[in-house]
Structures are given as C-alpha cells and as structure tokens.
Amino acid sequence: MRVTVLSGAGMSAESGVPTFRDVETGLWAKVDPYEISSSDGWRRHPEKVWAWYLWRHYMMKSVAPNDGHRAVAAWHDGADVHVVTQNVDDLHERAGSRQVYHLHGSLFSFRCDRCGLAYHGALPAMPEPVDTVEPPMCACGGLIRPDVVWFGEQLPTAAWDRSVEAVSRADVAIVVGTSSIVYPAAGLPELALAEGIPVIEVNPEETPLSDRVTVSLRETSATALPGLLQRLPALLG
Numbered sequence: 614m615r616v617t618v619l620s621g622a623g624m625s626a627e628s629g630v631p632t633f634r635d636v637e638t639g640l641w642a643k644v645d646p647y648e649i650s651s652s653d654g655w656r657r658h659p660e661k662v663w664a665w666y667l668w669r670h671y672m673m674k675s676v677a678p679n680d681g682h683r684a685v686a687a688w689h690d691g692a693d694v695h696v697v698t699q700n701v702d703d704l705h706e707r708a709g710s711r712q713v714y715h716l717h718g719s720l721f722s723f724r725c726d727r728c729g730l731a732y733h734g735a736l737p738a739m740p741e742p743v744d745t746v747e748p749p750m751c752a753c754g755g756l757i758r759p760d761v762v763w764f765g766e767q768l769p770t771a772a773w774d775r776s777v778e779a780v781s782r783a784d785v786a787i788v789v790g791t792s793s794i795v796y797p798a799a800g801l802p803e804l805a806l807a808e809g810i811p812v813i814e815v816n817p818e819e820t821p822l823s824d825r826v827t828v829s830l831r832e833t834s835a836t837a838l839p840g841l842l843q844r845l846p847a848l849l850g
C-alpha cells in the first residue's frame with residue numbers, strides 16, 4: 614500500500630506550534646503575512662522578518678513530535694509512506710518518518726539572500742518575540758535569511774517533483790491540518806482526485822477541499838492518525 618501524507622500547520626498544533634490562520638492563536642493574528650512572509654516584506658524590512666523567524670526557530674527547537682507524527686512514522690513498517698509537508702519544522706523526521714519532502718523549506722537551514730551560501734553561524738536565543746534584529750551579513754554583502762519559501766517565491770524544484778510523483782503514485786492521499794488555500798501545495802490533493810486516487814482529509818474545521826474529498830474526518834491529527842491505516846478498508850469501502 615502506498616500512502617502519501619500531505620501535512621500542514623495543524624499537524625504540529627498538538628505539539629504546541631501555533632498554526633498561521635487560527636483567528637485567535639494563529640501566528641498571523643498578530644503580524645501581517647505579506648509583511649513578514651513575503652519576498653517584498655524581506656526587501657522592505659529584513660530586520661523585522663529576521664527577528665520573527667529567530668523567535669519561531671527558538672520555539673520549534675523546544676517542541677516534540679505528537680501522536681500524529683508518531684503514527685505516520687509507524688506506518689513505514691507496513692506501507693510505502695511518503696510525507697509531503699508545508700511545515701518548516703522537523704517533527705516528521707524526529708518522529709522517524711524517512712521520505713519527507715518540505716515544500717516550503719526548513720527553519721533549521723539558513724542561507725545568503727544574494728549568493729545562496731549556507732550559513733552555519735550561531736543564532737541568538739529568542740524565547741520571546743522582539744520587533745527587530747539585524748540579520749547577519751554574508752561575505753558577499755548579502756543578508757542571511759531563513760531557507761523557507763515566502764509568498765511570491767518558487768518552491769524547491771526537487772521537493773516539488775518528488776511530491777507530485779508521491780501523490781501520483783499513491784493508493785491513498787491523506788491531507789492533514791492544512792487550510793488548503795496556499796498554492797501550489799493546495800493543488801496536490803486536486804491532482805490526486807483528478808487521477809482517481811482517494812483523498813482523506815483530517816481537520817477539525819471545514820476547508821475549501823472538504824466537499825471534494827473522498828472522506829472527511831473532523832478530528833485532530835493526534836486523534837485521527839493513530840489507527841487510521843487500519844481503518845482505511847472500512848473508510849474507503
């Protein structure tokens with residue numbers, strides 16, 4: 614059985630990582646996404662963007678995988694599992710998943726915004742958010758940025774290609790914890806459906822995808838994913 618998991622921020626919510634769009638607790642309840650997570654925002658005020666990502670980097674180092682991540686990792690024992698994630702954390706890998714494709718990059722990798730050189734320098738601890746921190750400068754004069762994908766930027770080609778292949782070859786796609794509004798990632802479940810592959814959505818809330826999927830489970834990831842592989846025959850008939 615080939616299972617492709619497509620995960621978003623809700624996958625890590627029960628690990629204590631805030632989602633983006635929750636009205637009260639979401640990251641973007643406090644900051645404007647197009648100021649803080651776009652290439653234009655970076656050009657306008659890199660010191661604001663850098664401070665925000667240092668805080669998120671610090672937060673992500675202190676969290677642990679939840680039962681949802683662990684369930685997906687355990688599926689590797691009996692199935693060919695591929696994980697396509699929009700998340701920039703490393704919780705799937707830390708739970709033990711092996712074939713993980715990061716569509717929106719990683720918050721554990723940094724590079725120069727001009728020459729692309731990887732940055733391995735120390736990062737200041739940032740337990741609380743602050744307004745501004747000057748980003749380090751590369752020898753070429755560029756600025757060090759997180760290796761994540763902002764609005765208006767292309768997704769990494771290799772991760773995208775592997776994700777498309779993993780979806781196209783899947784027997785079932787499981788979409789977990791994403792609002793399914795950010796493209797091109799949100800096009801992957803549509804691709805599965807167009808190819809006749811069953812899609813199961815796990816999300817406590819309705820999304821624009823909900824009325825098109827094969828099965829919609831209104832549960833959280835840490836509740837629904839343990840045992841889901843065993844439930845598949847009953848769910849898919």
Ligand code: BJW
Pocket residue numbers: 620621622623624626627632633634635639650699700701717761762763764765766767768789790791792793794795796797815816817818820832833834835
């Ligand atoms: C639970 C739960 C629990 C809670 N269990 N579930 C108009 C139409 C179509 C496209 C566009 C358009 N205008 C512009 C675009 C393109 C744009 C886009 O899609 N915009 C739309 C928002 C309109 N896309 C791009 O720009 C992409 N690039 C691109 O298209 O390149 C081509 C191009 C190049 C040049 C010019 C033009 C085009 C890049 C997108 C990059 C997104 N980057 C971010 C930031 C990454 C770094 C970081 O982490 O800071 O990625 S934005 C943010 O959104 C982040 C996420 O990965 C992404 C998706 O969010 P996600 O994961 O869905 O989280 P939420 O918060 O939205 O949802 C959480 C869900 O979990 C909710 O449904 C909850 O109910 C649920 N949940 N608890 C299960 N316990």
Ligand code: ZN
Pocket residue numbers: 725726727728729730751752753754755
């Ligand atoms: Zn450089």
